[in-house]
Amino acid sequence: xxxxxxxxxxxxxxxxxxxxxxxxxxxxxxxxxxxxxQLALIVEQEVDHVTPAELAAWIVExxxxxxxxxxxxxxxxxxxxxxxxxxxxxxxxxxxxxLPSEKIVIYSxxxxxxxxxxxLMQARGFRASYTLLGGLDGWVDEVLYPALPTDxxxxxxxxxxxxxxxxxxxxxxxxxxxxxxxxxxAELPKLAAPVASGPVVPAAPRRKKKEGC
Amino acid sequence: xxxxAPFYKYGMFGDExxxxxxxxxxxxxxxxxxxxxxxxxxxxxxxFYLYDMSVFKVMFTAIVTALLGVTYLGWIGFLDLSQVYLxxxxxxxxxLGGLVLGIGFVVGxxxxxTSVAALATGRFDALVYAFxxxxxxxxxxxxxxxxxxxxxxxxxxxxxxxxxxxxxWGMLVFAVVLIAVCGFAAATWIxxxxxxxx
Numbered sequence: 001x002x003x004x005x006x007x008x009x010x011x012x013x014x015x016x017x018x019x020x021x022x023x024x025x026x027x028x029x030x031x032x033x034x035x036x037x038q039l040a041l042i043v044e045q046e047v048d049h050v051t052p053a054e055l056a057a058w059i060v061e062x063x064x065x066x067x068x069x070x071x072x073x074x075x076x077x078x079x080x081x082x083x084x085x086x087x088x089x090x091x092x093x094x095x096x097x098x099l100p101s102e103k104i105v106i107y108s109x110x111x112x113x114x115x116x117x118x119x120l121m122q123a124r125g126f127r128a129s130y131t132l133l134g135g136l137d138g139w140v141d142e143v144l145y146p147a148l149p150t151d152x153x154x155x156x157x158x159x160x161x162x163x164x165x166x167x168x169x170x171x172x173x174x175x176x177x178x179x180x181x182x183x184x185x186a187e188l189p190k191l192a193a194p195v196a197s198g199p200v201v202p203a204a205p206r207r208k209k210k211e212g213c
Numbered sequence: 214x215x216x217x218a219p220f221y222k223y224g225m226f227g228d229e230x231x232x233x234x235x236x237x238x239x240x241x242x243x244x245x246x247x248x249x250x251x252x253x254x255x256x257x258x259x260x261f262y263l264y265d266m267s268v269f270k271v272m273f274t275a276i277v278t279a280l281l282g283v284t285y286l287g288w289i290g291f292l293d294l295s296q297v298y299l300x301x302x303x304x305x306x307x308x309l310g311g312l313v314l315g316i317g318f319v320v321g322x323x324x325x326x327t328s329v330a331a332l333a334t335g336r337f338d339a340l341v342y343a344f345x346x347x348x349x350x351x352x353x354x355x356x357x358x359x360x361x362x363x364x365x366x367x368x369x370x371x372x373x374x375x376x377x378x379x380x381x382w383g384m385l386v387f388a389v390v391l392i393a394v395c396g397f398a399a400a401t402w403i404x405x406x407x408x409x410x411x
Contacts, residue, residue, distance in 0.1 A: 007397070011394045011397065014277050014281065014390050014393070014394065015390060015391070015394060017281045017285070017390070018277075018281065018386055018387040018389075018390030018391065019387055021281065021284050021285070021288075021383045021386040021387060021390075022381075022383040022384055022386070022387045023383055024284050024285070024287075024288045024382060024383040024386065025288060025382075025383075026283070026284045026285075026286075026287025026288045026292075026294055026382060027287060027294050027295070027382065028287075028290075028293060028294070028295060099222050099223075099224075099296070100222065100223050100224075100293070100296070101222060101223050101224025125293070
């Protein structure tokens, strides 16, 4: 008595696998398991964020290996946003076209929404997601309107010269204690100014990969 | 297990490596098309005269294998299905396009993939067919502005059968497997009636 032919066996195997697959849940649902210890370590080691100065350097260099997400409202975004930022609100983050392999920097006004978004991104497997330290407020204070303290030493002054150049690149205004603007509330630069005047336009068109056969 | 596929989208390799892999996979694909006899227009055309149901069987085997593979890999958390590219559905245009492709298939004896495999073995009819593909592609590009409305009609986006039919994924998998197995049995029966079936 010979065993059944190979195609019968394969058909039986397919039916068995198909029957078990009735219970399959192959799509990633909204429920995930999180390694909370690992997340805590990432935050503790302060490798969950980039500083405004780091981000500014990337933009000046014209790097395109990151995505910058602005979580604020469309109106706030239209008024001012960091060059190369894309506007996406928290509820829309789930469906926003991002790849798990991409480096993603998220910012909000102060940083709390961005931190919450960071946790959601980590939960969804976006390992290379970061927040902007201090949010847009941090960007304004450190990059657009850096201030030189009155009792600054020579080292601090040297560093201030660098940030001052960066500030002008982004259309801001460095502040020293003698400036009248030091006490006046900082005004956000006109949106077109930093992009148009800068030597590097960082918002290069993203290469769209054509897919399908 | 952490999600790690599709490999390209999870950054396991870059553009250059993806081209190398495409070459290797393409060689394998062509090899097995030829081994299955699909480099022969007569064998392919025989499908439409129901003498030889190989094309039907191979296609359904591929569908069932890939379907079960994708389902189980997604289930164990290895494959991120949300990152798998789906061709957007345009019902009317794709029905029309399928009909045109089917007519071309039975008249010319090849589908685009098998024509390339047949060309590699030096068949003259495949060379003519390949020339037709290029001419047709250029013609399509030329008339595209005029038929743009038709091409983009019935846009349904990237949809899947479980979404459209509103059934659980697993139920649909099982149904497709059963349909395939019944189709196999029916195909073998038809081959027996039309004579040349093995």
